[in-house]
Amino acid sequence: MKSLLIISRHAPTRHAAREALDVALAAAAFDVPCGILFMDDGVFQLMRGQDAAQIGQKSLAANLQALPLFGVEDVLVCQHSLGERGLQASQCLLEARVVNNAEIATLIEHYDQILTL
Amino acid sequence: MKSLLIISRHAPTRHAAREALDVALAAAAFDVPCGILFMDDGVFQLMRGQDAAQIGQKSLAANLQALPLFGVEDVLVCQHSLGERGLQASQCLLEARVVNNAEIATLIEHYDQILTL
């Protein structure tokens, strides 16, 4: 099996964020070794206290929490992106491993395929 | 008549650029006093030497050249946006008046309505 890293870089309010999670969950359901890296505005998906109903949306929380249950092994968040946005890993609603630029470059080398979504 | 300023801020390859020009031309056709300000990536619309057929597009040149003919009075380009992109007004395919930030703020005060497209 080729491993797959999904780089999710859209804010949770963008439909693209939901569709990136769908790809990760679909891949994991087919037993593809799969990781997900939240980067750029994608880190906003991990903010606690989002009340999506206020803006007429369905919460992403269930899809996010399904990631480890479905076997998405690596849940990662970009340190640089968090910092730029004034966020800390302790504020995240998933246990995501914080990775720096060098670690991201290594991750991208390590996985067989990368999808930026 | 209420005057209308259109701020066109998309690169020429984006469909949004064409649709912003369509609005300016439609307004001018109805004799609305109308200006257009090219800002951000919108200044790329004014670059000389674009061969749109190379990328399967129809050139924007005809629509741009129609602006003064249709009576679009002010054709303006943002100095800051040009500078950031390494461009000079002399490289533009329309005679556009270069405006700085203070002049842009004044323009926005002067026009009755502003559409960012």
Added chain:
Amino acid sequence: MAGLLCFHWVGFMKFAIALLAGPQDPAARSALEFARAVLSSGHQISHLFFYREAVHLASLLGVQPQDEQDITAEWRQFITEHRLDAVVCIAAALRRGVLDKAEAQRWERPAANTAAPWELSGLGQWVDALQSADRAVTFGT
């Protein structure tokens, strides 16, 4: 004294509301919430105009998952209930494959995917709306 009061009393206004982004963009909801608030504040909506990707809101074919809100259905209901003019830019709609029966016949396409309360018409409608409204607000830039 009356003059001063008049100055503060803005009165009821006619709003023109334009939407540029499609059903998947949060702007589709912002515009609807704003439109609802315009009416509930006692103002009037003189024009609704749908341009660029917003023309997809006029499609009758979208199917949303059961646990998600259907913004196109909400817009359709709002427009119908308040008998509003909802103009979809015809040039933008044709390009993106949003056709009513007349256009589907004219261009010999196999089906239509929009109908009343949506109306396909030209950009002139928006130009006109901008002239006649007291306030023009654009969503989904």
Added chain:
Amino acid sequence: MAGLLCFHWVGFMKFAIALLAGPQDPAARSALEFARAVLSSGHQISHLFFYREAVHLASLLGVQPQDEQDITAEWRQFITEHRLDAVVCIAAALRRGVLDKAEAQRWERPAANTAAPWELSGLGQWVDALQSADRAVTFGT
């Protein structure tokens, strides 16, 4: 020596190509030009997958101005001519109102707007494509 030659000889490859952006985005053309070059280089396209706004490419209803190229028609012709598998993500398509006859009936919508050579299917098809292809290239991110 044979080993060294083998290392440099990449051979013919199976490409999976995904497109995420719609017909109005320059990526729709980049992906098509790339796909043509894959075939003209002697390689094979094992899968085409259309996700997000790219599902609108499968609509049969778009009408382009006469002096502009019709990218959806070009894609349709390319897929038909080379008998390629062109899978449109069914979940993304339903949301955006791109339905074939079967889905239009299932969801009781008044019309269908897509048909062969486009095929509506699940994300599993893309996952499968990523596994079986030698190279996977995404356009329109």
Added chain:
Amino acid sequence: MLHILRHSPHADSRFASCLRAINADQSLLLIEDAVYTLLPGTSGRNALEYLPASVSLYTLESDLLGRGVALDDISSRIEVIDYQMMVALCTEHAKVVSW
């Protein structure tokens, strides 16, 4: 004049363009993903703080809550409003510019 920003300060150059075009005595309303600009300790928030005190700043409560931006974290300079108040703001300003 009322300026409305809706995009994330990180995703686009609109934020900078709007700030370059804003005059003293005008108003700025942050909606949708632009509410992320209000997060403490960010360059966007600093840029807002540097605006002249005569610029009035507003944001939509539902967009804050929807995105998990805590009301407690918002600068006291920002007035938190609802859609009815947004309509009122539009009536009080002669022009509305959406960026």
Added chain:
Amino acid sequence: MLHILRHSPHADSRFASCLRAINADQSLLLIEDAVYTLLPGTSGRNALEYLPASVSLYTLESDLLGRGVALDDISSRIEVIDYQMMVALCTEHAKVVSW
């Protein structure tokens, strides 16, 4: 590994994100609006020049010509290619990442 950038360096944070993730001995291909990065005298072009010499840089000729970016202005470090050569690049690299 081949990185492909397609967005204008001014419109989005992808350019910066890609540069943060790129390793020496990898390749970068600029297509579509990313060719604007090649304009002389811009911060984007400078950022490209600062990449290690071991990073190979490519761009698509049709995208340059379509946007009016003059071939003469392109740094000699950049190899100008067509779609067939882009396909060849994809076969020569084990992985392709589109930003």
